[in-house]
Every structure is written in structure tokens, then in C-alpha cells.
Amino acid sequence: MTGSVGLGRVLEPKGVLPQAAWRLDADPAIGPDEVRIRVRRLNLDAASYRQLAGKHEGDGAAIRAEVLEIVETRGKMHNPVTGSGGMLIGVVDEVGPDSPLPVKPGDLVATLVSLTLTPLRITDGLAGWDGLSEQVPAGGTAILFGRSIVGVLPDDLPPELALAVYDVCGAPALVDRVVRGYPGTPTVAVLGGAGKSGSLSLAAAKRAGARTHAVVVSEKERDALRGAGLADEIAVADARDPVAVAEAIGTPADVTVVCVDVPGCEHGAILATAPGGTVIFFSMATSFSAAALGAEGLAADVTMLVGNGFVPGHAEFAVGLLRSVPAVRALFEARIAGD
């Protein structure tokens, strides 16, 4: 199993996993369980692009030069300052005979693992990119390992819409699994219910039979969510204010889902959750120690889950929700248009 996580691609330092590595071997020749992708576009992580743009004061040529240098130096697009990467779209070029991934040559796919662990070689000097956007038209090759995740892009959705769904697809799948573990009609509170992962989480909870309660940050978000039919109740509160969150929720929820990407939402989520309930943290801004010590300090008997970005079938599940719940699709399209 260890071979298939890409250890053979790690050049420096030896022994760590590709994500933790400083430098990967991006040789386009694949091993028996690898897949080679012809790259069409990189989608840089927002934090990474912001850092590069700030450093070079918006000079597109300089930003482009640095991205090329990072990829050349590290064998992957792993911003050494922010530690983040992004994802990519491309066409499957060659599939090793032992690859377990469900793709074939010619498939248009998105990688669902981070660029920080994806061997990447750029061959066109990023000539089609002006350096002024996170969306990077690119020519070159990328490698997927045996143990990886890739999504074939659906024919019926614009690629940017599918990418936006794939970006957060772990959330609804895990919410579905957790909610179905509670008997009867559990109540599910979603902090940040109007966002991408939040609206998909609400839709998943509702489909799994839950009563849903959204907490959003503003009246504008409340109005956007109202009428979508995803939340039985909607309250406006600052998710970083634990007392306000607990008051907004009222009777504590069986499951609380944190989809707000700002630090400091742990305690409100814990206070909003009933004894025996579950808190699912999807925000990357979650502090492990704030969650652990906060629950202890509140004598709160709640199960706290690190939101795993992978659940088998998560991409299809999320796309299925988008297709079947027009309100979710409308929220996503509005967000993309607003980007």
C-alpha cells in the first residue's frame, strides 16, 4: 500500500509523504499504478494567489515567473509561503495497468487532491496566462498515484460549476453519514449555511431526514437562503460569538456543522450541540486545541469530528445534490458569478 501513496516520487526529504515533501519527481513516465494527466488548467488556491499577487504588486509577468519557478523547483505547485496549492483540470493521457482509479484515456477530469502533493511539469511556459487570475491555463503533465482521488467532469455542468462542487464535496457526504446515524428526525445546525459547503450540507441533512437550522452572518445571506427551502429555520449571528450562536440555535442541535472559514467558531458550535450530539468541523480555520479544550471546559459530552475531505463516492453525491436541488445550484451559480 505504501508504494501507491507516491513515496517513490519524493526526492527530498526522503521518507515523508508527497504533501510534506520539499521536492517531487515530476517525470511524465508513469509507474504501474500511476495515471498521467495532460494539464489544461490550474486552479490556484485563493490564499496562495493572494500571497503571490501581493508580493509582486499585481505584476502579472512576475507572478507567472514565480509560479513557473516554484513548479520547476519543487516538482509541484506548492506555495512555500502559504503551504497551499489548489486543484487542476486536465485530460487523462495514460493509465498504468495497476491503477485502481476509475478513469480512462480521454476523460476530462479534475484532481480532488491538493496540488501540494501532485507531481507537475509545465511545458508551455504558461504562455496563455497573464498572471492576473487564479485560473491558470496551462500545458504540461501531472501524475496521480494509485491512492488518489479524481473526478470525471460531468457532461451536463459547466467545468467551473463542477469544480466548485468538487472543492467542498466531502462535507455533504459526511453530513449524510452522520445524520443517518441518529434515529428519528434529528436536528442539524449549519454555521455558515449560505456558503458552498454550508448549502450542500443543509441539502444533505434535509435529504437524510433531518430538521435543519442555518446560522448565517448577514441579512443578505439570510435573504439568499430563504426561499431555497434548505433550512427550516434561519438565524443571523456571528459564528465567533458563542453566546449569540447558542441563542440563535435555541434548543441544542443533534448535529452541528461548522462551515465558516474564520477562526474562533469552535465554542459556539459546542454550546449549540446537545449532549450526545456531534460537531463536524469542516473549516480549515478550526483550532484543534480550542475544540478539545473547549468541550472539556464546558463539560460537553459531544463527539467532535475532523471534517475528512474524503468519503467514498463524495463527488458523485455532491453533484447529485446539485442536479436534484435547484436551490443549491442557484446558490452556487450566484457565488461563481460573484467571484
Added chain:
Amino acid sequence: MTGSVGLGRVLEPKGVLPQAAWRLDADPAIGPDEVRIRVRRLNLDAASYRQLAGKHEGDGAAIRAEVLEIVETRGKMHNPVTGSGGMLIGVVDEVGPDSPLPVKPGDLVATLVSLTLTPLRITDGLAGWDGLSEQVPAGGTAILFGRSIVGVLPDDLPPELALAVYDVCGAPALVDRVVRGYPGTPTVAVLGGAGKSGSLSLAAAKRAGARTHAVVVSEKERDALRGAGLADEIAVADARDPVAVAEAIGTPADVTVVCVDVPGCEHGAILATAPGGTVIFFSMATSFSAAALGAEGLAADVTMLVGNGFVPGHAEFAVGLLRSVPAVRALFEARIAGD
């Protein structure tokens, strides 16, 4: 309820819970539902002490000075780097008329909530501490809120032994609960199995019917654990080396428990866990993003739990294990003697 979680003690920033606060009011005058403790000893969190000792290269006077400065500045012993605290032993001094806690003046107690949310004032300059151990003889006062957890120290155990058990008592209780959720004879791997939370976790897993596998850092620890009868198998490996951990475990475990208080153990724990399995992170050095992105990058369908320090009955459960499993008591006594 909100009053009893200590909001009135928060000086900065206003509106957050005491654990999230930068600074607390440690005034020894108590409110109606508070309890004041005369402090006898602090038990610093292992990750916190390690960070301080490393920063000051083992210079006890410098370590002591920094602990004093943290408590003076923040009104609590909340290490700003590790985010962790510890617990304390003391004697109940005054009980507010509205306190729901089952204590009376004169009781020798241990606080079972973190020092990171406990208003603390040190009055003896920590004169009795050489700075070279996590065990800190201390004079001063601490405050407990209405919604808190406190344990009266058992008569039949030395206070330092009871405190050491209470410090980690959330771990065996949660391990017990998780293991009993798996049918048959699940396998449980404990990274850091020779330590305090590790040995109690092994004992709890074994009592719950699991087959146990310990990973320890050195042959010395292996020898200490061997013969204790807590682990069916023991391997020596660096928990920060994911490949070494996976090889040490061999067949992936149903439940992996991380009790190693150093950063970087997330990926090894994930690799060592079978699909459908559970990773319980008890180490305060756990990185939320390393766990979340690591599982995604490895396409690992594992449930990842933030180790909640509170499970109802956890203190009695852990003390019960110590009383009934002589090997656990021997390991604890050896650790305390070695401190």
C-alpha cells in the same frame, strides 16, 4: 447557563468563552456560583512543558520565569504557542452559595478542566519549583465556574498519582466508548503506548475486548511496556514517520489512538488505520489541517475524532483502571518517580 461558564471573568476579548480569551480576571473574590481553590500544585500539559523546555534549552530559571509571566499576563496558565495548559491540585477555600459543584471547603481536589480556562493567580513566585518538571508546586488561588468539572482526590491514592490519572482521564473513557462501537475483536493501535494516556488507553481497549498494538519511541519504553500485559504487540517506531508507523502496525488497525505529544503524527496514524476505522487524536500537538488534508490526500475513509477531554464518569473510570490493573499503576508510578 451562560453566566456559569465564566463569561464574567473574560477581560479580553469580550464575548468569547474563558478558554478562547486572551486574558482572564483572576480576582480571588468569587461570584455566587463560583468556587475558590487554594492552589498546591500545577501539572503542566506535556506539550506545553516540552515547548517551554525546548525554547529555554532546559534552563529551569528561565522556564519558571516564563510560566510566571504567562500567568501574570493572561490570568491563566495558557501557553500561547501550544494553546494548552494542564490542571491543578488544591484545597477548596470558599464555595459560592449557588455553586452546583459537589465540593466543600477543605476538600482536596483536582480540577478536571484545562488551566487554559481557569482563572489563576500565583502568589509565591513558584519558589518551590526548579523549572525542571511538569509538576509545579505553587501557591495562589484558582477559580472554578458553575459549569465545570472537579474531582475530589481519592483517599487511597497519593495525590500526584490521582492527578496524573485525572490529567488524561478523557482518553480511556473515549477509547472504551469507541472500541465498544466495533463488533467482534477490533484491533486498537496506540501511538505512544507507554505514556500516561497511552497506557490507560491500552488498558481500556483491552478491557473493552480489543486486541492491542502499541507503538513506542524507544527500546527502553518497549521494555517498560513489555510484561505489563497491556499490549499484545509492541513495535518501536518514530510516530512522525508515516511509513515507519504503517510498517510497525502491519495490518491496519480498526482504531488508532494518538497519544504522542509531538507535532507531525497525523499522517502515520491515518496510514495505520483501516478503511472504516477511527483515529482518535488525544495529542494537543495535533494539527487540524494536517489531519483533514492528510486524510483527503490519502483517500482515507477514516473517522477522525478530536479527543474530547470530557466523557461523563471519566475520572472514576480511569481511577478504576488504575486500581484494578497493577501494570498501569506501576507505569504511572515509574513515570512520576522519573519526573
